[in-house]
Amino acid sequence: MKARDLFFFAAPQAVGGQAVIEGVMMRAKNMLAIAVRKPDGEIKVELRPWFSLTSHPLLKKPFLRGFPVLLETLVNGIKALNFSATESVPEEEQEEGGGLTAWHLALTMVVALSFALGLFVVLPHFFSVGMEYLGLAGDVDTISFHIWDGVFKLSLFIGYILAISLIPDIRRVFQYHGAEHKTIWAYETGVPLTPANASLHSRLHPRCGTAFLLFVLAISIVLFTVLVPLMLIPWTPENFIVKHMYIVGVKFALMVPVSSLAYELIKFAGKFHKNILCRMMCWPGLAMQALTTKEPDDAQLEVAIAALKCALGEEGC
Numbered sequence: 001m002k003a004r005d006l007f008f009f010a011a012p013q014a015v016g017g018q019a020v021i022e023g024v025m026m027r028a029k030n031m032l033a034i035a036v037r038k039p040d041g042e043i044k045v046e047l048r049p050w051f052s053l054t055s056h057p058l059l060k061k062p063f064l065r066g067f068p069v070l071l072e073t074l075v076n077g078i079k080a081l082n083f084s085a086t087e088s089v090p091e092e093e094q095e096e097g098g099g100l101t102a103w104h105l106a107l108t109m110v111v112a113l114s115f116a117l118g119l120f121v122v123l124p125h126f127f128s129v130g131m132e133y134l135g136l137a138g139d140v141d142t143i144s145f146h147i148w149d150g151v152f153k154l155s156l157f158i159g160y161i162l163a164i165s166l167i168p169d170i171r172r173v174f175q176y177h178g179a180e181h182k183t184i185w186a187y188e189t190g191v192p193l194t195p196a197n198a199s200l201h202s203r204l205h206p207r208c209g210t211a212f213l214l215f216v217l218a219i220s221i222v223l224f225t226v227l228v229p230l231m232l233i234p235w236t237p238e239n240f241i242v243k244h245m246y247i248v249g250v251k252f253a254l255m256v257p258v259s260s261l262a263y264e265l266i267k268f269a270g271k272f273h274k275n276i277l278c279r280m281m282c283w284p285g286l287a288m289q290a291l292t293t294k295e296p297d298d299a300q301l302e303v304a305i306a307a308l309k310c311a312l313g314e315e316g317c
Contacts, residue, residue, distance in 0.1 A: 013312065015184060017304075018077050018209070019177035020084035021169075024304040025077070026180070028311040034080045035307035036087040043303055044087050045310045045317040051075050066260030071109075078108050119160070120217070121251050124153040129244060140247055141229035150221035157217060161291045171294060178203035179296035179304040181289075187308060195301040203293040204286045206278075207270035211285025215262035216255075218284075223254055 016027045023036035027050055035045045053068040053075075054060055128148040131137040137144045164170045185201035186193055231250050237243040266285075269278040296304075310317035 015187065015308065015311065017180040017184060017307070018080060019173050019180055020080050021173065022088035022176070022303075023084045024176050024180045024183075024307045025080040025084075026183075026304070026307040026311040027076075028308075028313075031311055031313075032076060032080070033307045033310035033317060034083050035303045035310065036084045037299065037303050038087055039090050043306050045306050046083060047310055047317050048079075051079070062264055063257075063260050066263030067256045069263060070259050074109055074112065075105065078105060078112070117252060117255070119156065120153055121220075121255070122248055124149045124156065125244070125248055125251065127152045140244070141232055143225060146221065146225040146228070149224065150217075153217055153221065157213070158288075158291075161288070165291055174292055174294040175296045175300055176304065178293040179300040181205040181208065181293060182296065182301060183304040183308050193305045193309060195298040195305065198301045198305065199296075199298065203295060204289045206273040206282040206286065207266055208285060208289055208292075210288050210292045211269075211282065212262055212266050214285050214288055215265050216258055219262050219265075220251075220255070220258045223258060224251060227254060 013028055018025045020034065020036065023034060025032055025034045027033075030050050030052070031047060032050050033045055033047050035043055038044050051072055053072040054065055059065055059068050128137055128140075128145050131148045132139060132145060137148045139145060165174065179198070181203050182198040182201045183193065184205065186198040189201070191197045228247055228250060231247070235246075237246055265281070269281045272278045273282055306317075
C-alpha cells in the first residue's frame, strides 16, 4: 500500500515526500517535484502543481482535514508513480500516451482503497469471527473479539511489509524512501543539500507515512472496541451474516474519523518529536521504518536532493 508516505514538517518551509520507482517525489507548498533516474543515468525532474482537495477553509480545520489530505495524497502519489514508471524504462519501451487518464486514476484509487479496506478491515474482522467460532473469542460486542481483530490486523500489516521487502524492485523503492528521509533531515537541520551531508542523517523520520498507517491501525482498534458495541444498541440484526456485514459497514464509515484523528496525532508527534511523550508515540513508527527504509547510496541521495531543490524553487526544472 505504500501508499502512502507523505508527511509534513515545521522546517524553514514545510516539505513532504514519497519514494517512487527509481526516484523520489517531494512537495513544498503548492508544488511537487518528481525526480527519476533514467536508464542512461540522467536525472529527469518534473515540477507540477499539487492537486488539492482542501482549498476550502473549512477543510483546513483540524479533525476535518485528515481524510481529504489522505485522498489528495493518494491522487498525487499515484500520478507520481505513473510518471516514474514511464521515465525509469528505456525510451523504446515507453508507450505513447501511456499517462493515466482521469478514469484510469479514479479506477486505480478505487482498487487501491478497496484492497486496503479488504485486507485490513474485512479480513481481520472475519478472522475474529473464526476465533469466536472456535470458542477463543466472544461476540462482536466483547473486548476479546476486538483484541483478536487488532492482533491479526497488526500481524497482517507487519507480514505484508516483510513479504514485499523480499522483492528486489521494492527494496530499491525502500532505498529511495531512506534517501527521501535523509534529504529532508538535511534540509531541516540547515546544512547544504549534498549527498555527503544527507548521508550523515537518519533514514528514519517521525512523520513518515509508515507511522501514519500504524496510527490508523492503533486508533481503529481502540475506536472499534468502544464504538461497535454502541452501534449495536439501537439495532442488532438477528441474522448472523447481516449482523456482521452491518458491523463491517460501520467500520468502513469509521475509517474517515480514524484517518482524521491519526493525521492530527502524527502532526502533533512530529512537531514535538523531542518531547518524551511524543517520542514514545513515534517509537513504533520508527521501528517499523527499519523495514520500510533501506540505506541509500550517493546516487539515490542525489535524486532525492534534485527533487527537493526543484520543489523549493532553488533550481530550474
